[in-house]
Amino acid sequence: MAGAYVLVALGIMAINITEVPGILMLIVKSALGLEEAAGGAAGSVTAAMLNGIKRGLFSNEAGMGSAPNIAATATPAPHHPSSQGLVQAFGVFVDTIIICTATAVMILLSGVLEPGSGVTGTQLTQEAMEAHLGDFGGYFIAVAILFFAFTSIVANYTYAENALYYLKGGNTLGVTVLRLAALGMVIWGGYEAVITVFNTADASMGLMAAINLVAIVLLSGTVVKLTRDYLAQRKQGAVPHFRSKDYPELHEKIDSDIWH
Known part of the structure; x- marks a missing residue:
């Protein structure tokens, strides 16, 4: 669905190609608060950055710790943790910069x-x-939102259920409560104003990011070591391969058979 959405967008931009450069410049100026700052608007740059960060988190979940749930179930190719990390980083680019x-x-x-x-x-x-495509445009967005929302709900529920099992709460009562809460949030979101839903989501994601960023800082040394190893193997012309024995701080904490 995302591919079809981008193709439609590219088609619209191709039709209006002469106007696109000016539009992109307007986006950059507005994102950085340059026009407001030039006009002397107090706090304009800070407000622009705050809104950009909130909407950025909403679109790509960077730094929240949710996307790695998918990465954890993937088989990295090449067989190295950094290769999957680069894939996840590219996902941020696709979500925010492209879509x-x-x-x-x-x-x-x-x-x-x-x-x-x-x-x-x-x-x-x-x-x-x-305005661009007539009635078809409205129907297309409705279908696109349906798929985007459905896949987001399924993915985030899966994250939550996996976390529940990890925390030893994956019994019948725990899973039932989680499912009822997820359904309740969907219904609540349908009745509430958009701004209320966004504010609640922003607060929830901010809490997730605050917790996850602590873990990122603690793991940053290992991430740097992994990335250097990955790039060094690529520079040598080899297909990067993770060797757990090179990481004594991880060797006893991971399933070495997975990385064999």
Whole structure:
């Protein structure tokens, strides 16, 4: 679905190619708060950075510790932890730089954005697509959002259930409570205002990031060592391969058979 979304966005940008450079420049200026700062708006740069960080977390979950749940179930190729880490980093690029930028460009090209109108999110994107593609645009966004939302719900529920089992709470009662809570959040989100949902999500993700960033700092030395090993093997022309015995701090804590 993401591929189809990007293709549609590229088609719209190709049709309006002469306007795209100006739109991209406007995005950069607005993201950095340059126009507001030039106008003397107090706190404009800070506000721009704060909103950018919040929406960035929402789009790619970088630093939250959720995406590695998928990485943990993957078979890295080459067979080295850093190769999967690079894949996850590329996912951040795709989510934010490609998909989010494509959405912003389509909205700005459509001319439907009216500051202060209160129209945001999915509704704004649908209106933009309808301006470009007619009724088909609205239906396309509805279907895209359905797939994006469904896959996000399934993935995050899977993360939560795996964590529950790891914490020894994966009994019938624990799983049932988790499932009811997940369904309740979906229903609650459908009834609440968009701003309320976003604020709740921002607070929840901020809490996750605060906890996970501590783990990242503690593991940073090992990550640097792994990355240097990976790049050194690539520089030698070899296919990188992880050797757990080279990492005594990890050797007794991991399943060596997996990395054999």
